[in-house]
Amino acid sequence: MTSTQPHITTAGADPRLAGGRLTIDLDALVANWTFLAEKSKPAKASAVVKANAYGLGIEQVVPVLWDAGCRTFFVALVEEGLRVKAVAPDARVFVLNGLFAEARPVYETSKLIPVLGSDFEINLWTRANAESGLKLPYALHVDTGMNRLGLTVAEALEFAANTREMPVLVMTHLATADEPGHLLNQRQFESFQKLRAAFAGIESSASNSSGIFHAVSNGGDLSRPGIAMYGGEALAGVANPMRPVVTLEARVVQIRTGLKGETAGYGATALLERDTRIAICSTGYADGYLRSLSGSGTPLRNVVHKGGEGFVAGHKVPVIGRVTMDMTSFDVTGLPEASIKPGDYIELFGHNIALDDAARAAGSIGFELLTSLGNRYHRRYLYSGKGD
Structure with missing residues (x-):
C-alpha cells in the first residue's frame, strides 16, 4: 500500500542552527x-x-x-x-x-x-x-x-x-x-x-x-x-477558498519578564502596563518579517493600531515593541509558564494566522511577505504527490 504521509525534503539553513523555519506544503x-x-x-x-x-x-x-x-x-x-x-x-x-x-x-x-x-x-x-x-x-x-x-x-x-x-x-x-x-x-x-x-x-x-x-x-x-x-487572497473582501501553503515560524531565544513601568525595545516605544513576560525570537526584518509589523514605534501604528501577531500554545500573542533586524518580541504574559520555552517555535503566519491577515497588519499584501522571505530559514517541503 502506498503511504499517504507527505515526504519531507529540506533546504536552506541547518535546522539546528537556524532562527526560524518555513514549512512549504507542496x-x-x-x-x-x-x-x-x-x-x-x-x-x-x-x-x-x-x-x-x-x-x-x-x-x-x-x-x-x-x-x-x-x-x-x-x-x-x-x-x-x-x-x-x-x-x-x-x-x-x-x-x-x-x-x-x-x-x-x-x-x-x-x-x-x-x-x-x-x-x-x-x-x-x-x-x-x-x-x-x-x-x-x-x-x-x-x-x-x-x-x-x-x-x-x-x-x-x-x-x-x-x-x-x-x-x-x-x-x-x-x-x-x-x-x-x-x-x-x-x-x-x-x-x-x-x-x-x-x-x-x-x-x-x-x-x-x-x-x-x-x-x-x-x-x-x-x-x-x-x-x-x-495560498493568498485573490479577491478583496471575499472569504479565501485557497489552502494555506506556507507556514513561517520563528524560534524563541529567551523568555524574560519586564516590570510594569519599564519599556521594551528600540526607541522605548512599548511602555509596559503590567509585569510582562516577553518571548524574544530569532527572526526580524532581515528575514523578511517586515518592520512595519512592529507593535509600536512605526508610522503605520498611527493608522493601524494593531501590529503583527504570533501563534503559540493555542493562543495568539501580539508583537511587542519594534521588529528589529534579527529579532522580534512577543507578549506571552497570558500563557501558562510551562507552555513555552526557549527553542520552541512561534507561528508568524500559516494555518492559524492567515498570510493576508499578517500582511494587513504590516500595511502590505501577501505578495510582499512571501517574496521577502529571507535565506536564513530552514526550509521543509512536504509532498506526498496526492495533491489533496
Whole structure:
C-alpha cells in the first residue's frame, strides 16, 4: 500500500542552527493550482513562478506543478526562465519583463519566449529573426488600462492588421481584478475582446489569479494564476477558498519578564502596563518579517493600531515593541509558564494566522511577505504527490 504521509525534503539553513523555519506544503500548492485550473475552464491554466516562485523556490515548485499537468510558466527574468527549463526542459516559458538586446543569444539556445510590449522590442526581435534566419516565437503584451508595459490597444490593432510575423500569444494584465466591482475591469475586458477578434486564432490571456474569479468567458485561452496558487487572497473582501501553503515560524531565544513601568525595545516605544513576560525570537526584518509589523514605534501604528501577531500554545500573542533586524518580541504574559520555552517555535503566519491577515497588519499584501522571505530559514517541503 502506498503511504499517504507527505515526504519531507529540506533546504536552506541547518535546522539546528537556524532562527526560524518555513514549512512549504507542496500538496496544498498543487491542490490550489488544480482548483484554479478547473475554475479557469474552458481556458487552460499556466503558473506564474516569477520571484523564485513567490519566494518558495523554483526548483521545488515547478516540478510538482509539471507533474500536476501544468505545461506553461511565466517568469519575470531570463535567469528565472533558465531555472525553470533546468527542472522542466519541455515546459513553455514566457519572460514578462521585456527584452534586452544582449539577451537574444540566450533566447536562441534556451527556447524561452519573450513577452514584447513596445515597438522598440518588436523591431529588435523581428530584425534579429530576419538576420539569423530563425523565426523564434514571441508573445505580445497589450496595455488595456494599467499604464505599465505593453502596446496601447490602438497600436496593437494596427499591428494586427499589418504584421506578417504574428505572436504566439497576445496578453494583457488586469489592474483592479481583485476588486470585482471596479469599473476598470469591464473596460479592460471589453478592450481584450477587441484584441481577441483582431488576433483571431492566436492564443490569448488576460486572467491573473483575481481574473480567474471573474466571468471565465472574458479571460481568454490561458489563465495565469499566481498569488492564489500560493495560498493568498485573490479577491478583496471575499472569504479565501485557497489552502494555506506556507507556514513561517520563528524560534524563541529567551523568555524574560519586564516590570510594569519599564519599556521594551528600540526607541522605548512599548511602555509596559503590567509585569510582562516577553518571548524574544530569532527572526526580524532581515528575514523578511517586515518592520512595519512592529507593535509600536512605526508610522503605520498611527493608522493601524494593531501590529503583527504570533501563534503559540493555542493562543495568539501580539508583537511587542519594534521588529528589529534579527529579532522580534512577543507578549506571552497570558500563557501558562510551562507552555513555552526557549527553542520552541512561534507561528508568524500559516494555518492559524492567515498570510493576508499578517500582511494587513504590516500595511502590505501577501505578495510582499512571501517574496521577502529571507535565506536564513530552514526550509521543509512536504509532498506526498496526492495533491489533496
